[in-house]
Amino acid sequence: NAGVTQTPKFRVLKTGQSMTLLCAQDMNHEYMYWYRQDPGMGLRLIHYSVGEGTTAKGEVPDGYNVSRLKKQNFLLGLESAAPSQTSVYFCASSYRPGTAIRFGPGTRLTVT
Amino acid sequence: DAKTTQPNSMESNEEEPVHLPCNHSTISGTDYIHWYRQLPSQGPEYVIHGLTSNVNNRMASLAIAEDRKSSTLILHRATLRDAAVYYCILRALISSGSARQLTFGSGTQLTVLP
Numbered sequence: 001n002a003g004v005t006q007t008p009k010f011r012v013l014k015t016g017q018s019m020t021l022l023c024a025q026d027m028n029h030e031y032m033y034w035y036r037q038d039p040g041m042g043l044r045l046i047h048y049s050v051g052e053g054t055t056a057k058g059e060v061p062d063g064y065n066v067s068r069l070k071k072q073n074f075l076l077g078l079e080s081a082a083p084s085q086t087s088v089y090f091c092a093s094s095y096r097p098g099t100a101i102r103f104g105p106g107t108r109l110t111v112t
Numbered sequence: 113d114a115k116t117t118q119p120n121s122m123e124s125n126e127e128e129p130v131h132l133p134c135n136h137s138t139i140s141g142t143d144y145i146h147w148y149r150q151l152p153s154q155g156p157e158y159v160i161h162g163l164t165s166n167v168n169n170r171m172a173s174l175a176i177a178e179d180r181k182s183s184t185l186i187l188h189r190a191t192l193r194d195a196a197v198y199y200c201i202l203r204a205l206i207s208s209g210s211a212r213q214l215t216f217g218s219g220t221q222l223t224v225l226p
Contacts, residue, residue: 035216041218042199042216042217042218042219043156043199043216044216045216090155090156092155092156097203097204098142098144098161098203098204099203100146100158100161101146101148101156101158101203102158103148103155103156103157104155105154105155106154106155
């Protein structure tokens with residue numbers, strides 16, 4: 001299986017533009033997460049989902065929206081991109097709380 | 113909030129054992145101790161996890177203190193490929209829906225010297 005995949009791998013946006021990052025997992029995991037990582041820092045949780053049709057806010061949710069219409073997909077949207085959202089975004093999933101989290105390869109986003 | 117404390121950086125010589133410490137004095141009974149590592153320009157990678165007993169797998173060993181307030185990740189023979197940031201986090205078995213249980217700190221940057 002492919003594990004956790006993310007689309008796209010790289011993207012450059014202008015301030016005010018919108019985009020959607022797609023995350024897919026083929027491990028039948030219930031939980032999915034979106035993190036951002038700024039240079040030299042740890043991962044900060046943006047939003048997460050505990051199952052199909054559910055979403056919840058993490059540490060830094062402002063400026064982002066998410067949807068989990070299908071169990072295998074978790075979408076992260078930026079409605080109006082800002083330079084402060086320049087970061088590497090990681091999607092992850094896990095079967096249930098307490099089990100290993102599997103991460104995707106990341107999406108490097110630059111907002112100019 | 114249950115959180116972890118790790119040294120910012122550590123160094124090790126190649127082919128020697130490495131002991132990476134983590135303090136989690138406010139751990140609760142339902143929290144698993146997880147370790148992940150992140151190689152440069154890659155996503156984090158699961159290493160090992162445990163609840164109360166010491167754990168071994170092909171990558172590493174996890175030693176958990178009897179009171180569970182600290183743990184140590186042990187790499188038995190460090191290689192240059194082990195140079196990475198190592199994260200220790202707590203993961204609850206029973207989700208309360210709280211995002212604080214899913215947070216990564218800054219981790220420990222491990223440098224392996226040839």
